[in-house]
Amino acid sequence: MNGEILALGTELLMGELTDTNSSYIASRLPHLGISVQHISLIRDDLEDLTASLELALSRSDIIFTTGGLGPTHDDITREAIGRVLNEDLKIDPVLIEDLKKWFRQRGMPMSDANNKQAMRIPSAEAIPNSQGTAPGWWVEKNGKVIVAMPGPPGELYNIWEHKVAPRLKASISGQVIMTRNIKTINIGESALAEKILPFTGTGNPYLGIYAKRDGVHLRIISSASTEAKARKMIAPIEKGIIQSVGAYVWGFDEDTPEKVAAESLLNNGYSLAVMESCTGGLLSSTITDVPGSSKFFKGGIVAYSNEAKIESGVPKELIEKYGAISEETAKLMAKAICIQMNADVGIGITGVAGPSEQEGKPLGTVCLGISVKGKQYSEELLLPPRREVVKTRATATALILLRRKLMQA
C-alpha cells in the first residue's frame, strides 16, 4: 500500500520551522505495511494544497496531512479536501457542541472563528482530539483514504497513537515491516560498523547504523507477510550483534536513558537526587520528563558556581585540592546531595560547557559521579565542544551510567 504525507504550513517553506511531523508519521508506517513514496511541504494556500491533494490521490492509496485545521483564515485543509472531493462543508451539530464544551470547561470564551473547526464534509468522520480544539478527519472515498491531523506535534502524537494507528492496524493487511533498534554507548560509529560487518545487509533484512545524542543506534528492518515471519528474520542478526558488541548495549527500541534509569531505580526501590553544574538543570528536567518520576525523584540542585557547591555540602578544601572539574568533585557532589536530600542514589555532574576552557580543562570536559548507597563511581568524558551537545550528551551518559551501576550492584 502506497502512502503519502503532506505537511501544511507557510512557516515550513520559510524555513522558520523544521518539519518533524512527517518523519514522525513516516517512521510509524512501515510496521503497518504502508510504504511512503512521497512527502511534500505545502504553503497555507488553498490552490497549492488542492493541487497537491489531487496529485496525491492520483498516485497514492492513503494520504496523511498535518496542519491547517486551526480557526484562522490560513487554515485551509478542510476546505481543500472538500474541494478535491467535490463536497460541501457544513457545521456538524455534535462537533459544535463538543467545541462549546471544551471552551466552557476552560472558562474561555469561544470566538466565531472557531465554528470552522466543527465543520465536516459528508465523507469525513471526525477524529476526536483531546489535546486541542481541532478534531482530525478520517475521509474514505473511491477506494482512497485521507487522514487529516492537527499540526502541533503534541496533538498529532496523541491523535496518532490513540486514534489513527489503531484504526490503520485494524484495517490494513499486507506486507508487515518490523524494526528492532539496538542502542549502544561508549563506542564510535566506525568502530561499531567494523565489529558488526558480518551482519550487515542492505536488502531484507536491512541493518543501518546511526549516530545519535545518546550513542550509536543499530536498526534492523525486515519485511514479510506476517509479523512473526518478519520477527524471525531479525532474531539471528540481533543475537549475533549482542554476542559481538553486547558490552556497549544499554537499551532497545523506544528506550531512553531516562526511562531505563527510572526503571532501575523503581526496581531497586531507590530514591534519587542530583547536583549538576554544567548541565544547568537539564539532568533534573530530563528525569522529570518521565511520568511518575515523583515516586523516586527527591529533587536537585543546580550548583553553577563553586560557592553553590560548597553551600550544598561539598567540602571547600577538597574542591581546592582536586579542582572543580574533576572526578573526585563529581563523586563528592553525588555524595553530598544524597545526604542533603536523604536519597539512596545521587548523581553529580561538573564540567566545562563553555564558552571557554576552565581550570586548564578543555571545553567539553565533563566529570560524572554516581553514589549508590554510600559507594561512589565516576567517569570523565570529552564531548564535542558545543553547549547544547555537552548538556544533552552529559545528561544521557550520566543516566546510562547510573543504569549500569544499578544493574551491577
Next chain:
Amino acid sequence: MNGEILALGTELLMGELTDTNSSYIASRLPHLGISVQHISLIRDDLEDLTASLELALSRSDIIFTTGGLGPTHDDITREAIGRVLNEDLKIDPVLIEDLKKWFRQRGMPMSDANNKQAMRIPSAEAIPNSQGTAPGWWVEKNGKVIVAMPGPPGELYNIWEHKVAPRLKASISGQVIMTRNIKTINIGESALAEKILPFTGTGNPYLGIYAKRDGVHLRIISSASTEAKARKMIAPIEKGIIQSVGAYVWGFDEDTPEKVAAESLLNNGYSLAVMESCTGGLLSSTITDVPGSSKFFKGGIVAYSNEAKIESGVPKELIEKYGAISEETAKLMAKAICIQMNADVGIGITGVAGPSEQEGKPLGTVCLGISVKGKQYSEELLLPPRREVVKTRATATALILLRRKLMQA
C-alpha cells in the same frame, strides 16, 4: 522568483532521519528574493526523482536538490538531471584529477565507484566541495537553474555559504522578501486574530498568526524591489498591531523568553536564582542555554516535594496555610531562593504537571512567583494538561513575566 527544494534520501521517507537541509535552505532564500513554493522529500529512485524534477522545472524558476551525489548505486541525482535535460554524462578530466588528489592527500585508496562523482553533463558546472568527495552542480538551461548540493549537513552548509549563496546574491536581482515577527503572550489565537482583523491580508504584505509554546506569534511578510521598500510596507502594519495589542507583546523576531529575560537582568546588573517544582529543572536548563548565563545565574533548586521546599527556606506553616499550589507559596519560593543563594531576583514555580490533580487543583494549574529586590509578584496559569506542555509553557511564561516586572521596576 519561484524556488523549489527536493531533498533526496530513502531514509527521509522511512522517517529514520528528519530533513533539516530543506529548512536550512528555505530560511536563506527569502532575503535573496526567492520565494519557496514547494519542498518535496524523494526516495533514492531514478524514476521518482526524474518525475519530480520534470514537475519542478514546469513550475519553478530555480530548483535546489540535496543528496544523491555520493559514489554508490543509490546516488542518482546526476543521472536524473541528465535524463530530464536530455544530456549525456561524461567524466570531466579536471574533476577526476581533483578527486584523485583528494584521496592522495588523505592517503586513502580511490575506488572505481568514485569515478561517478567526477561526471558532468555539458550544461553543468561543478561546484567545488572542500568538505567531501562530491562536488555540487550548477546547471543553467532554458532559463531555469538547478543547483545540486551534497546531503551531509556539514558539506551542504559549507558549499551553501561559500559558493551557492554568493553566486545567487550576485546573479539575482529582483524581489526582496522581508519578515517581521511579533511575539505575544496571555492572549489566545482566536481572540488575537479578531483584534488584528483590520491589518489582516493574505496578499502582499501578508499577516500570519501562529500558536507557539511561548505564546501566539504574528508574522508580517512583504515583498518589494528593495529591502527598504519591503520594510516600508511592514511599518504601518506593525505600528497598528502594537497600538492595538501592544500590551500582550513581549518580543520580536529572534527573541526568546530566556534571551529577553537575560538581557533585562544584565541591563539591571541583577543576579538570579530559581526554585522550581512542576517544571522539574527545565527553568534552570532554559536559562543556562543562554551563552554567558553564568554572569547572572547563581543556580537553582528543583524542589519536587514539600519537604524540599521547606528545607530550602519556605516556612512549613505558610505552605500548610496557603497550599503548595498557590500564588502565595510561589512568592515564598521566589523570596526564599533569593535569600539562600544571595540573589537580587528570584523565580518560584509550583504547579500540577501530572499525572493527576493535586490539592483539588486541576492538572495544568501553575503558580508563578517573582521576587525583585525583596518585592514579590505572582500569577496563576491554567495550561493544557500535558506534562511537557506544562513544563515548557510555565518556563516561558515565567521568563516573560520576569522581563515585564524588570521593565516596570
